[in-house]
Amino acid sequence: MAAAAKAPKSGLLEVRLAAERWSRVLATLSGDTLTLSPGDVSAEAAKSAPATGGTVNGEPGNLSSPAVPDSISNVKRTVRVTKQDVGGLGISIKGGKENKMPILISKIFKGLAADQTEALYVGDAILSVNGCDLREATHDEAVQALKKTGKEVILE
Structure with a gap:
């Protein structure tokens, strides 16, 4: 049949x-x-x-999210994010040493702190959080570093 x-x-x-x-x-x-x-x-x-x-x-997926401008693509930059009382940074991450990948922003939640900076993009690598180097961090170490930050967060 x-x-x-x-x-x-x-x-x-x-x-x-x-x-x-x-x-x-x-x-x-x-x-x-x-x-x-x-x-x-x-x-x-x-x-x-x-x-x-x-x-x-x-x-x-969200293909309508803005593309990284050519002027800042592959350029190391520093972004200051002010956490909101509700919603935290407003990002999801993926990657980590165990995945043989850098820590990457996988999602930016509309209207929350990271989105309001208009300076972060899905796919951006997070090299450090408030001076704490994440280049060799596992996924869990990166999550903890992001969670333990104060109201002001400096992402590189």
Whole structure:
């Protein structure tokens, strides 16, 4: 007996290419075939793609978040964040020494402290928190360093 054909699923996502470049593509899953269409996505395809960008690592994606400006891309910078009474810094992180990755901002929550700085971006590496070096930190060590900060937080 033949298996019922499933409708193709598609959505916009960003993939990392050489030299730290990110490119938006249309991903289409049809049966057991995944097709990535590079370059500008047609208006018709963009309309049929989920507005949220689907999921990234099991979390809702957000392709509409601002891209890192070229003028600060790959430039070390210092950002002062003033924590709110509710909501903390308003970021999620991923990575760590055990994952052979730097500590990276994986999500910035709209309206919270990190978002209000307008100086932090998803994908930014956190090198230090209030002078505490995180370059060799595990994920848990980074979480603890971020939690034990006072109201003013200096991220490098």
